[in-house]
Structure formats: C-alpha cells, structure tokens
Amino acid sequence: MMFRRTGLSRRRFLQVMGGTGGALVLGLQLPLARAETPSGEQPQNWDPNAFITLYPDNRVEILIKHLEMGQGAFTGLAMLVAEELDAAWDQLEAKPAPGNAALYNNLMWGPMQGTGGSTGLSSSYLQMRQVGAAMRQMLLAAAAARWGVSASSLRTEQGRIYNGEQSLSYGELAEAAQSQAIPETASLALKDTKDFIYIGKPQRRLDLGKTTGAAVYTMDLQLPEMLTALVIHPPRFGAKVKEVDSEKAKSMPGVAGVVTFFNGVAVVADSFWQAKKALDQVKVSWDEAEAERLDTDAMFAELKGLTQQQGLIAEQKGDSDKAMASAAKTVELEFTTPFLCHATMEPMNCVARVDKDGCELWSGFQMPTVEQMGAAQMLGLKPEQVKVNVLIAGSSFGRRANPVGDYGMECVDIARQFPGRPVKMIRTREVDTRAGWYRPAYYNRVKAGVDSEGKVVAWQQHIAGKRVTEGTPFAEFMIHDGIDHTSIEGAVDLPYAIANTNILVHNHSHKVPVLWWRAVGHNHTALAKEVTMDALARTAGQDAVAFRLAHGTNPRYDAVLNLAAEKAGWGKDLGPNRGMGVAVHFSFESYVALVAEVSVDGNEVRVDKVTCAVDCGLAVDPDVVAAQMEGGIGFGLGQVLFSKLELADGKVKQGNFNNHKVARMRDMPEIAVHIMPSTEPPTGVGEPATGVIAPAVVNAIADATGEYRTQMPLMS
Amino acid sequence: MKMTLNINGTERSVDAAEDIPLLWLLRDELQLTGTKYGCGIAQCGACTVLIDGKASRACMVRAKSAQGKTITTIEANQSAEGQAVTAVWDATNVHQCGYCQSGQVMAATALLMKNPNPDDKAIDQAMSGVICRCGTYERVRRGIKQAAEQLKRNAQAAPGGSHDV
Numbered sequence: 089m090m091f092r093r094t095g096l097s098r099r100r101f102l103q104v105m106g107g108t109g110g111a112l113v114l115g116l117q118l119p120l121a122r123a124e125t126p127s128g129e130q131p132q133n134w135d136p137n138a139f140i141t142l143y144p145d146n147r148v149e150i151l152i153k154h155l156e157m158g159q160g161a162f163t164g165l166a167m168l169v170a171e172e173l174d175a176a177w178d179q180l181e182a183k184p185a186p187g188n189a190a191l192y193n194n195l196m197w198g199p200m201q202g203t204g205g206s207t208g209l210s211s212s213y214l215q216m217r218q219v220g221a222a223m224r225q226m227l228l229a230a231a232a233a234r235w236g237v238s239a240s241s242l243r244t245e246q247g248r249i250y251n252g253e254q255s256l257s258y259g260e261l262a263e264a265a266q267s268q269a270i271p272e273t274a275s276l277a278l279k280d281t282k283d284f285i286y287i288g289k290p291q292r293r294l295d296l297g298k299t300t301g302a303a304v305y306t307m308d309l310q311l312p313e314m315l316t317a318l319v320i321h322p323p324r325f326g327a328k329v330k331e332v333d334s335e336k337a338k339s340m341p342g343v344a345g346v347v348t349f350f351n352g353v354a355v356v357a358d359s360f361w362q363a364k365k366a367l368d369q370v371k372v373s374w375d376e377a378e379a380e381r382l383d384t385d386a387m388f389a390e391l392k393g394l395t396q397q398q399g400l401i402a403e404q405k406g407d408s409d410k411a412m413a414s415a416a417k418t419v420e421l422e423f424t425t426p427f428l429c430h431a432t433m434e435p436m437n438c439v440a441r442v443d444k445d446g447c448e449l450w451s452g453f454q455m456p457t458v459e460q461m462g463a464a465q466m467l468g469l470k471p472e473q474v475k476v477n478v479l480i481a482g483s484s485f486g487r488r489a490n491p492v493g494d495y496g497m498e499c500v501d502i503a504r505q506f507p508g509r510p511v512k513m514i515r516t517r518e519v520d521t522r523a524g525w526y527r528p529a530y531y532n533r534v535k536a537g538v539d540s541e542g543k544v545v546a547w548q549q550h551i552a553g554k555r556v557t558e559g560t561p562f563a564e565f566m567i568h569d570g571i572d573h574t575s576i577e578g579a580v581d582l583p584y585a586i587a588n589t590n591i592l593v594h595n596h597s598h599k600v601p602v603l604w605w606r607a608v609g610h611n612h613t614a615l616a617k618e619v620t621m622d623a624l625a626r627t628a629g630q631d632a633v634a635f636r637l638a639h640g641t642n643p644r645y646d647a648v649l650n651l652a653a654e655k656a657g658w659g660k661d662l663g664p665n666r667g668m669g670v671a672v673h674f675s676f677e678s679y680v681a682l683v684a685e686v687s688v689d690g691n692e693v694r695v696d697k698v699t700c701a702v703d704c705g706l707a708v709d710p711d712v713v714a715a716q717m718e719g720g721i722g723f724g725l726g727q728v729l730f731s732k733l734e735l736a737d738g739k740v741k742q743g744n745f746n747n748h749k750v751a752r753m754r755d756m757p758e759i760a761v762h763i764m765p766s767t768e769p770p771t772g773v774g775e776p777a778t779g780v781i782a783p784a785v786v787n788a789i790a791d792a793t794g795e796y797r798t799q800m801p802l803m804s
Numbered sequence: 805m806k807m808t809l810n811i812n813g814t815e816r817s818v819d820a821a822e823d824i825p826l827l828w829l830l831r832d833e834l835q836l837t838g839t840k841y842g843c844g845i846a847q848c849g850a851c852t853v854l855i856d857g858k859a860s861r862a863c864m865v866r867a868k869s870a871q872g873k874t875i876t877t878i879e880a881n882q883s884a885e886g887q888a889v890t891a892v893w894d895a896t897n898v899h900q901c902g903y904c905q906s907g908q909v910m911a912a913t914a915l916l917m918k919n920p921n922p923d924d925k926a927i928d929q930a931m932s933g934v935i936c937r938c939g940t941y942e943r944v945r946r947g948i949k950q951a952a953e954q955l956k957r958n959a960q961a962a963p964g965g966s967h968d969v
C-alpha cells in the first residue's frame with residue numbers, strides 16, 4: 089500500500105472520495121475542513137489538545153492516530169511528542185485516537201485516517217514533534233507569567249520547567265497553560281538532531297498490559313447488555329443465502345436470534361459458547377448460481393498461459409529481444425506464490441451498537457474512516473452520527489486495511505437487527521481463514537541474459553495475477569492504464585543498471601477477494617528479481633554480492649548489501665548440505681539486505697541464521713526497527729516454508745492452524761539486525777524485510793544444492 | 805450445570821453449560837479475558853493457562869473436568885517464574901501486537917517451573933505450540949534464557965540460597 093509512489097495527489101483522492109463511480113464506501117463527502125492542509129505541504133496550526141492531554145497529576149496522555157497492531161506506533165509516535173515536549177518517559181501514557189479524519193488523517197494519504205504502507209512513523213514525524221513543541225511553548229509561557237520572567241530565560245528537562253534553582257512540574261502548570269495562545273506551527277523551533285534525548289535511542293514500549301492480561305482488545309471488550317454474534321459465511325465466494333433452518337437454534341439457551349446479513353447468517357446469543365452450540369444446529373442452503381468455482385492448480389496453469397500472450401507494458405527500455413538474442417548466456421525462471429490469508433492472532437471481530445440516533449463501533453480499525461463512512465451509508469446516517477472507537481489490534485499485516493471494511497460492515501448489518509444492544513461479532517478461526525481478502529496468488533516468469541563479460545544486457549518479465557485493488561474504491565487511484573501499482577512495485581525501476589528491459593503484466597479476474605498482505609507486491613517481485621540476479625551471477629561465474637554491486641545504481645542499496653555480507657561473513661564455507669544466500673530490496677522507501685544460511689536435506693529446509701542490514705533513514709527507535717526486521721523475517725519465512733491457501737472447486741481447503749501452517753518457534757533462525765546509521769528522514773520498517781527473506785532462502789538453497797526452488801511454499 | 809473451580813487461588817462457582825470449554829468460562833463467565841481465543845483446537849496456544857502447574861490449552865479443556873484442580877491464568881501469574889518472565893518480557897520489549905503473549909508468558913512460566921535451565925531444544929519443544937504471527941520468537945527465546953538466569957541469581961541472593969555456583 090504505497091500511495092506516495094503511485095503519484096496520488098491529495099486533490100485526486102478528494103475527487104475519488106467525493107465521486108460516485110461505484111465507490112461503495114468512500115463515495116461520500118467527508119468533513120474536510122481541517123484535513124485540507126496536510127503538513128509537509130504547508131505548515132498548519134495544530135491544536136495540541138487533539139493529541140496531548142496534560143493532567144494536573146503530571147500524567148501526559150498522548151492520543152496515537154495510527155493503529156497499534158504490534159508495530160510500535162504507540163512508542164514511536166509518543167517518542168516524537170516527548171522529544172520536543174521534553175517530557176519524562178514515565179509520565180507518558182499512550183491511547184488510540186478515535187475515528188476522526190479531520191483531526192487524525194494520514195498526512196501521506198489525504199483526508200483519510202489510516203495506517204498502512206509502513207507510513208505510520210514517517211508520515212507523523214514532523215507533525216508529532218510540532219505537537220510536542222507547541223505544548224512545551226505553552227507551558228513555558230505559563231511558567232514565565234507565573235514567575236514574571238521571560239520564557240527565553242527558562243529551561244525544560246524531564247517534565248519540569250526550571251527558573252534557575254526554582255522549578256515546577258508540567259502538571260502544576262497544566263491549568264495555567266490552557267489559557268495560553270496556541271503557537272503558530274511555522275513559529276515552532278524544533279530540536280537539532282544532536283540534541284535529541286529520545287529519538288535514536290531504544291525506549292520501553294508504551295503499549296502496556298500485554299504481559300498481564302490487562303490490555304483490552306476488541307475480543308475482550310465487555311459492555312452492558314452485550315450480545316455475541318457468530319457467523320456462517322457462504323461455502324463459495326459469491327454464493328447467497330437461499331434458505332435458513334434455524335428453528336432448533338432459536339430455542340437454545342441464551343440465543344437472542346438467528347438473522348441473515350449481506351454475507352451470510354449470524355447466530356446471536358448471550359455468550360460465545362451459547363452462540364457456538366446454536367450455530368452448529370443451523371442449516372443454511374445457498375444459491376450458488378453466481379458462485380466462484382476457482383481451483384488453484386488450474387489457476388496457476390491459466391496464469392502461465394496468460395503470459396504467453398502480449399501483456400500490458402509496465403516498463404520498456406531499449407530493445408530487450410535484440411539484446412536477449414545477442415546475450416552470451418541466459419537464464420529463465422518461473423515463480424509461483426500462492427494465495428495467503430493474514431491469519432492475525434486475533435480473528436477479525438467488531439463491536440457495534442446501532443439505534444435510531446446513531447451507531448457506535450469498536451475494533452482495531454486500520455482505516456477508521458472507511459468503517460465510519462460505510463456504517464453511515466448502510467444505516468442512512470450522517471458520518472458524524474457514527475462514533476468510531478479504535479482499539480489495539482491483535483495484529484493485522486494489512487488485513488484490517490480493508491477498502492470496504494468487510495468485517496466491520498458485517499457487524500453493523502447484524503447489530504442493526506438488535507437495536508440498542510452492543511453486538512460483538514466474532515469470526516471463528518475457520519470462518520476467518522475462509523473469509524477471503526487474501527494475498528493474491530501470482531505467477532512470474534523472468535528471462536534475462538548476460539554478455540560475455542557478465543553484464544546483464546536483457547531482462548524480460550511477465551507478471552500474472554489478480555490486481556489487489558480491482559473492484560474496490562481504491563482502484564481509481566491505484567490502477568493506471570490497467571496496471572495496479574501493487575502488481576509491479578519492486579519489479580520496475582530496478583536498482584540495477586540494465587539497458588534493455590520489458591516488464592509485462594497480465595491481469596487475472598476471479599471472485600476471490602484479495603488484499604494487501606504485509607509487503608504486498610514485493611513478496612513476488614523481490615523473489616523474482618533477486619533469484620534471477622543470483623542465477624545470472626551463477627551462470628556468469630561471478631560472486632553473487634560482487635555481481636549485484638557491479639550493476640548497482642544506488643549507493644544506499646549497495647551499502648546495505650555490503651553491510652549484510654560483511655556481518656554475515658559472506659563467502660565462508662558452511663560445509664556439506666549447507667548454503668548461504670543473499671538478497672537485497674528497496675521497498676516502502678527503505679533498503680533491506682538479508683543473508684540466509686540454510687541446511688538442506690532433500691525437501692527439508694532449515695533456515696539456521698539470517699543476517700539483516702537495514703537503511704530506514706533515521707531509526708527513531710532502533711529497538712522497534714530491530715523488532716520489525718525480526719518479525720518481518722519471521723512472517724515472511726512462514727510463507728517461504730509452509731503457508732498456502734488452496735481452493736478446490738471454489739472452496740478453501742485450509743481452515744485452521746492444523747492445515748494452514750505458519751512459522752513456529754522451532755522453525756525460527758537466529759536473526760542478527762544491523763541498522764545503517766543515517767540522518768535521512770525516517771522511512772518504513774513494518775514491511776520491508778518480509779519480501780526479502782524468500783529470495784535469500786531460495787538463493788541459499790541454490791548455494792547448497794545448485795538448484796533454484798521457486799515454487800512457494802518450499803515444503804508442502 | 806453448577807461447577808466450582810479453583811482459579812487464581814479463589815474458589816469460583818459458576819452455572820454454565822456442561823460442555824463449556826474452560827476458555828469460555830474464564831472469558832465470558834468470569835471476565836478473565838487475558839486468556840485469548842485464537843484457534844479453538846489447541847493449535848495456537850493463545851489460551852494457555854496452568855492447570856496444576858502444567859501448561860494447558862483452555863480451549864480444549866472442559867471446565868467441569870478442571871474442577872478440583874488449581875488453575876492459574878495470566879492475570880495471576882505470580883509464581884517466582886511467572887514474575888521473572890513478566891519482568892524480562894517488559895524490560896526487553898518482547899511483545900508486538902501482544903495477542904499471543906498471554907500464551908507465550910504462561911507457556912514460558914510452565915517451562916521454567918519444570919526445567920530451570922532450558923536449552924534451545926527444550927525451548928523449541930515447549931514453545932512451538934504457541935504461535936506468534938508477529939514473529940517475536942527470538943525475543944521469547946532470549947527472554948526465557950534471561951529469566952532463567954534471573955531466577956538463578958535470585959536463588960543465590962536469597963537467604964539460605966545456594967552460594968556454591
């Protein structure tokens with residue numbers, strides 16, 4: 089989800105949101121008054137009260153506008169505020185900001201509140217610092233008035249203001265500061281990098297209560313009179329409810345009702361177990377006239393077939409046919425990457441309460457504006473009648489950034505049939521696994537050639553799969569000339585000097601809903617690019633690192649490659665049946681290089697160690713950066729080794745972690761993370777490592793065996 | 805049916821379905837929501853609690869069969885091992901989204917109760933049943949080793965503790 093790189097302008101997004109062209113959810117006017125002027129374009133006078141509450145007891149409560157889904161948004165954004173406020177770390181509390189697109193919009197996206205594309209920290213970097221600086225200035229003004237001195241004679245440290253030996257805590261000045269004028273943003277002097285006390289240093293995380301059971305996720309929310317809804321989805325995408333036999337279920341203890349909603353049937357009861365037992369007694373027959381019958385094996389053959397045809401041109405440089413014909417050696421590789429569900433640890437869920445005056449929602453919403461607009465549209469309410477509460481999320485990996493707010497809208501449709509009562513809709517693991525919105529399956533075929541000196545002269549790539557934003561309100565600005573940017577990100581504008589390229593796209597359509605999945609298109613493009621480069625180096629008889637550097641066009645890209653190679657002891661002999669592989673990639677404005685060490689025994693692959701080098705600009709919290717690299721590698725490793733979703737005659741085979749396999753403790757390598765020192769602005773860290781582990785592992789296997797295994801996952 | 809369970813040191817009487825899993829009794833009847841639902845089939849370990857000191861998946865244990873046993877949930881994980889694990893977890897930023905961490909903490913606590921000095925193999929064995937999609941496994945592994953070290957130091961420092969190491 090890389091809005092910046094699509095060339096999306098704010099104005100364009102406004103048009104989409106205000107337009108009608110099938111914009112199911114977003115086709116409504118937003119209250120845009122304050123969102124018109126994102127920072128970074130021109131200064132805006134931020135009201136610090138929207139972000140910080142300073143209490144007389146000296147607690148500083150910071151509202152975090154980006155969803156905390158594990159990536160460290162609470163900690164990172166609070167650090168920015170604390171830095172300029174000169175607050176003490178232990179006086180800070182972080183809380184999620186409610187849904188309010190005018191106050192809390194993503195400054196890189198336009199008038200929409202949302203988290204994604206690894207933009208949380210980078211899009212807030214200036215704004216949150218300005219917020220902290222503004223509050224500090226108001227406190228200084230209040231202290232100056234109290235003491236009858238000029239503000240410039242005062243200093244601040246760790247949540248106190250000093251006038252020589254005299255000092256006051258921020259809390260003691262809270263009330264007096266309220267009447268001070270809010271400073272003009274343009275007038276705020278931000279700290280020089282060398283004076284940072286927090287930025288660049290690891291902090292203790294502020295998303296607390298996760299080791300004591302105290303943290304409240306949507307799953308844990310308790311409200312008076314609350315009901316629990318479990319759902320039955322169609323067995324195939326596109327099927328509709330025909331008939332429901334719910335007589336027995338309705339008479340069971342605690343059952344409040346069995347109702348239909350736009351995507352199935354819900355059993356609503358006083359508690360989960362009552363709902364579950366009743367659910368097992370409901371019989372639904374389905375109208376499958378329009379149902380999808382996709383079969384994944386046949387689909388991959390079809391995708392391959394598509395690439396025999398002329399595709400849409402994503403990039404064309406020079407004359408790749410002529411160059412290929414004159415190449416001394418060529419390689420040709422096919423890559424398949426399957427459908428994958430996000431499998432968040434907290435299955436999708438939502439709480440909604442609907443009555444005639446409005447609607448209130450609770451969930452770990454990644455784009456609360458979507459659910460706010462969607463609920464308003466469904467219920468015939470004004471957006472301001474829909475109150476959206478954002479809770480911490482039991483992970484997301486892109487799942488909660490749904491362009492039509494799928495699970496939230498299901499909950500609203502169910503809850504409106506029980507007016508006045510909060511309804512917690514829970515998807516069981518099986519329902520959630522089969523509910524769709526998967527990473528789309530992709531097929532890539534690359535042919536590339538080197539000349540007699542080992543220089544890459546030609547690169548031809550076919551990319552086939554379903555476009556992530558097809559049929560969603562996001563298509564209008566993500567798809568250009570038929571090509572979805574997420575299909576080709578990482579495959580065009582290669583950071584290697586190659587004179588003749590031809591990158592072609594083949595779109596495939598079906599009714600299986602697809603979505604961004606951590607690292608999005610880079611999952612298949614980094615695999616195709618870095619394995620092909622490795623195979624070219626091998627065919628040219630060159631070292632894989634030296635070969636890449638010889639084609640390098642970007643010093644930062646080359647530098648992370650060098651750093652990872654050096655730290656990993658690149659080139660050392662690992663002994664029989666072991667191998668070392670390298671991959672490097674640019675995504676989400678960051679550079680990641682990985683060196684993987686593997687042991688191979690037939691079809692069995694064990695990843696022993698991964699050395700990571702990352703350049704993400706200034707690492708605001710190096711520990712969060714390291715955690716995101718470790719986690720990104722672990723998440724990516726699951727899809728390299730085991731994870732896949734298959735459909736047979738339109739039905740999803742896998743349903744739970746017994747057959748949808750993910751990485752576990754025993755599968756994990758030792759991971760060493762090295763962060764490139766930088767003073768460049770901070771860039772993404774949540775996603776950039778995820779797509780790079782696959783090619784590093786594949787290349788390491790090739791080092792051990794001489795064979796490139798390019799069908800994911802490696803072990804079925 | 806009426807059942808009485810010893811949970812976190814207190815006898816709790818509940819009237820619930822005969823077949824209710826312990827997980828849903830804890831969550832819906834007793835509002836002990838620290839124990840999480842993740843899969844319902846003992847595959848993910850998010851619902852790990854201690855039953856008579858052993859790591860158990862609450863989603864697959866019938867509440868009625870846990871009567872007469874001692875149940876400890878994340879809300880009262882106050883054994884020496886539990887406290888050491890929690891302290892190390894917080895100090896080293898183990899968690900990310902945190903949804904699996906009740907299970908990770910309880911499974912790690914049970915491991916250290918049984919084996920005060922677990923090696924990598926023991927950690928793999930005890931912890932591979934608890935899935936973390938954020939990929940915090942390496943920190944969990946380091947955390948267990950660090951907690952084990954801390955417990956050893958505590959034992960040495962305590963009056964009457966071993967001084968010969």
